[in-house]
């Protein structure tokens with residue numbers, strides 16, 4: 001099938017049956033992947049601090065700097081969490097925390113350098129999300145290019161596209177006006193790619209976003225990929241509303257699967273479409289029939305767990321679900337990205 005525009009995507013969303021979406025998404029998936037093969041990683045999000053000044057209304061994780069209950073993990077705590085991940089057979093860490101005004105960019109560079117020194121290439125890590133990167137670069141009064149170079153020199157390979165939720169200025173103003181602007185987000189991610197670091201795209205659905213806002217997010221993501229080619233993958237997960245100021249209800253698995261299909265069809269220039277076991281549990285695997293090809297088995301993520309996510313540590317039991325659906329599942333090691341450039 002040919003590339004579709006926003007109007008065609010809207011029509012597919014409103015009118016196509018599940019079977020039609022599966023078939024079209026399967027066509028695009030087959031350009032990149034064997035039909036019955038799926039890949040996965042075992043990973044842990046290390047939430048190094050819960051202190052945050054961004055005050056997103058959909059977040060149940062943060063505390064303000066002057067409130068009780070705030071923490072910053074010690075390096076020993078971080079190493080212990082990574083050691084436990086290795087015992088589970090995993091090799092990918094995602095660092096993710098709040099916008100803590102007491103932690104400057106130097107703190108992060110020191111932490112990441114120590115992780116690289118201790119684990120070498122045995123463990124790969126997503127150092128920050130683009131959202132955290134914007135905050136840290138701004139506070140350090142560095143350009144995005146300068147901040148990305150500092151991270152790269154500390155041994156960082158990846159800054160992921162996490163923290164993007166819905167990338168429209170209206171959505172940001174409604175829910176996360178202190179976090180970043182969409183323009184800043186993509187300027188930062190462009191600098192990350194140009195510095196030789198790798199990155200990814202993410203999306204979260206199920207707030208109060210309109211269909212047009214979801215489509216704008218996909219359009220911006222595809223445009224960025226056309227321009228830079230820097231996005232390794234696209235991961236969509238679903239909003240967990242429990243304990244948040246915004247509240248709300250969870251969307252159905254069927255709506256999630258259909259959105260994965262539409263994303264696979266629309267993002268014809270992104271190799272990997274990832275489904276979220278973290279927020280959809282066993283229901284996530286059905287998204288492999290809707291165009292997804294890859295997933296994480298997470299062993300911890302405090303941000304989503306605080307908002308109601310449930311983590312199942314029976315990893316072999318989880319893997320039986322895609323096998324029963326007819327997929328051969330293979331571990332995808334989080335090796336050093338071949339396209340990494342720079343000194």
Ligand code: SF4
Pocket residue numbers: 052053054055056059060061062097098099176179
């Ligand atoms: S989502 Fe992230 S940036 Fe927003 S309040 Fe929570 S921890 Fe802070």
